[in-house]
């Protein structure tokens with residue numbers, strides 16, 4: 001990276017910029033090469049200045065939340081990786097009216113912690129998110145969901161910040177799909193989700209806790225503990241489950257280098273230790289080929305690539 005660009009980056013971002021920073025430590029897969037620069041922005045003002053600068057200089061950038069749905073390539077990223085700092089962690093509860101309550105969240109909040117706080121307050125709608133790692137911003141981009149619930153069902157507004165400034169988008173005008181925000185590219189594509197407003201309903205706290213406990217028990221029973229992964233690797237095809245198709249193809253336990261199809265849940269590709277992104281990508285293609293041969297179904301990754 002040009003020394004003048006490095007210097008300006010260090011001037012714009014208050015926290016020290018990390019140069020040639022390995023990204024493995026920033027992903028739940030624990031895989032990935034270095035980013036040329038990793039910059040944690042303090043607040044919206046700093047983010048706006050950074051995006052404007054990166055836009056002017058055409059330096060590539062990408063934002064990551066907790067990296068829990070991300071496979072970072074072994075070559076790393078030639079550009080700037082942006083992380084959201086403490087100025088993006090606000091959580092404010094509006095007054096409850098007619099059984100509904102608005103919750104304003106910074107995009108850097110932990111989704112699981114947010115769900116826990118809301119449940120403690122007797123608010124329903126986020127029980128599904130109790131065990132989903134990652135940030136609120138990442139969850140909006142992914143339309144994270146489980147057990148029939150998803151972010152799209154509770155979002156009221158999304159605030160995005162792009163090179164052209166900030167926009168508050170109403171849920172009614174947004175098109176969310178299964179594990180995706182379909183029309184995000186139309187709203188700047190490479191913009192950053194900085195805040196979200198959710199609308200949750202008031203409910204009996206005991207009922208909420210009971211529902212949440214049942215979901216957590218199912219999650220614990222179904223997911224492989226203790227190995228790097230990014231959750232479900234493939235999207236479920238219509239009227240079927242990716243895990244079922246992979247298991248039926250006899251692929252549980254299949255290995256490529258340090259990457260393996262989990263013995264516990266076939267839709268989890270896990271890092272058994274020392275896996276490279278190339279291992280995971282080769283395993284991914286092997287799974288897609290075998291499932292296509294067996295069932296004619298093309299599995300589409302849910303995981304994003306960087």
Ligand SMILES: Cc1cc2nc3c(=O)[nH]c(=O)nc-3n(C[C@H](O)[C@H](O)[C@H](O)COP(=O)(O)OP(=O)(O)OC[C@H]3O[C@@H](n4cnc5c(N)ncnc54)[C@H](O)[C@@H]3O)c2cc1C
Nearest residue numbers: 065066067068069134135137138139142144145192193231
């Ligand atoms: C053990 C485990 C269990 C999981 N279970 C589930 C589950 O049940 N359901 C489910 O839906 N997912 C699940 N996931 C996947 C993952 O946790 C979710 O997709 C989560 O919402 C991703 O959030 P993140 O902050 O980690 O996003 P990241 O992985 O960091 O990023 C995901 C994508 O969003 C973009 N992005 C992140 N933040 C922003 C932002 N503020 N503005 C714009 N773009 C942004 C990134 O560039 C990337 O393209 C699981 C993952 C793991 C490891």
